[in-house]
Structure formats: structure tokens, C-alpha cells
Amino acid sequence: MEGGRSGEAAVAAAAGDGPAPVFTLEEVAKRNSSREAWLVIHGRIYDVTRFLEEHPGGEEVLLEQAGRDATESFEDVGHSTDAREMLKQYYIGEVHPNDREKEGSKFLVDMADPHLRSTGLRFNVSLLHGGWEKLLSWPCWGLRQPEKRERECVCATHGVLLPLAFLPCF
Numbered sequence: 001m002e003g004g005r006s007g008e009a010a011v012a013a014a015a016g017d018g019p020a021p022v023f024t025l026e027e028v029a030k031r032n033s034s035r036e037a038w039l040v041i042h043g044r045i046y047d048v049t050r051f052l053e054e055h056p057g058g059e060e061v062l063l064e065q066a067g068r069d070a071t072e073s074f075e076d077v078g079h080s081t082d083a084r085e086m087l088k089q090y091y092i093g094e095v096h097p098n099d100r101e102k103e104g105s106k107f108l109v110d111m112a113d114p115h116l117r118s119t120g121l122r123f124n125v126s127l128l129h130g131g132w133e134k135l136l137s138w139p140c141w142g143l144r145q146p147e148k149r150e151r152e153c154v155c156a157t158h159g160v161l162l163p164l165a166f167l168p169c170f
């Protein structure tokens with residue numbers, strides 16, 4: 001039964017047992033009501049059904065986003081670090097890789113493109129770290145979490161990002 005399955009998935013995902021459950025965007029789209037409400041934020045799936053009534057921003061905004069990728073609306077509000085921490089409680093799994101490719105394609109950066117080598121360009125790095133911004137400066141990128149005064153430096157090698165160090169934010 002579907003309800004039971006998502007419940008088990010939530011327990012397993014929260015406990016960190018084994019690989020995270022994977023769901024397609026089609027499966028997510030079915031959970032779009034107060035009976036069952038799932039959201040995608042930065043490629044991760046959250047079951048917010050039991051959070052609907054508790055959400056400080058109201059139930060309605062969550063229901064509007066239910067069954068969808070809510071990354072943009074979640075980020076537009078500028079949620080606090082506490083709110084980001086709360087996400088963990090509702091985490092149930094990851095978006096299926098086939099759907100992530102589509103969803104993430106707008107974030108893929110062609111490192112050979114000279115226009116992208118200038119500093120100061122910002123990209124949402126939803127595929128890498130929830131809520132992090134990428135400050136691009138060839139050949140290394142700084143990843144910055146808005147609420148934290150540090151940035152993670154990464155280098156791109158053949159499209160693979162290698163974490164290097166945490167540096168103070170300027």
C-alpha cells in the first residue's frame with residue numbers, strides 16, 4: 001500500500017539505513033494533497049504531511065507546492081538555518097537520477113565556456129549541497145552557504161567537483 005510504503009521509506013531514510021529510497025517526479029506528483037504532501041527541495045524529497053498544520057508560513061503555501069519541486073519558493077522565502085535543519089525530519093528520499101538530470105540540467109556548467117570563467121557568477125548548486133550558492137571563479141569554485149561565514153572551495157576536473165578546503169567568507 002502506498003501510504004505504508006512512504007511511511008517505511010521515511011523511517012529508513014531518517015535512520016540512515018542503507019541507500020536512500022528513490023522516487024520519480026511522477027510518484028512525487030501524486031502526493032499533492034493534505035492527505036499526503038511531498039515536496040522536492042534541492043533534489044531531495046520531503047514528506048511534509050504531518051508538518052502542514054505546523055508550518056509557520058501556513059499550510060496553504062505548502063499545499064500549493066505539494067507534489068512539485070519547491071526549491072525556488074523555499075529559497076525565495078529565505079528560510080532560516082533552523083528551517084533548513086527541520087527539513088531532515090521530513091526527508092524520505094532522493095529524486096530518481098533520470099528525473100534529476102532533467103531537473104538539474106539548468107545547473108550544469110560548461111567549464112569550457114569562456115563566458116563562465118569570469119568571477120562573480122552565481123549558480124544554484126542544488127545538485128551538490130542544499131541551499132548553497134556557487135561563486136564561480138575559474139578553475140576553482142567557492143561554495144557558500146548563505147547563513148554560514150565560510151565557503152567551501154572546490155575544483156572542477158572533467159566535470160567532477162573535488163572538495164578542497166573551507167575558507168573564511170569575504
Ligand code: HEM
Nearest residue numbers: 046048056057061065070073074077079080082083086087
Ligand atoms: C519542509 C519544508 C519547509 C520547512 C521545514 C519550512 C519551515 C519554515 C519555518 C521554520 C519558518 C519560520 C521562519 C524561518 O525560520 O525561516 C517558515 C516560514 C515560512 N515559510 Fe516555510 N518551510 C518549508 C517549506 C516552505 C515552502 C515550500 C514555502 C513556499 C512558499 C514556504 C513558505 C514560507 C513562508 C511564506 C514563511 C513565512 C515567512 C515570514 O513570515 O517571514 N515554506 N517556514
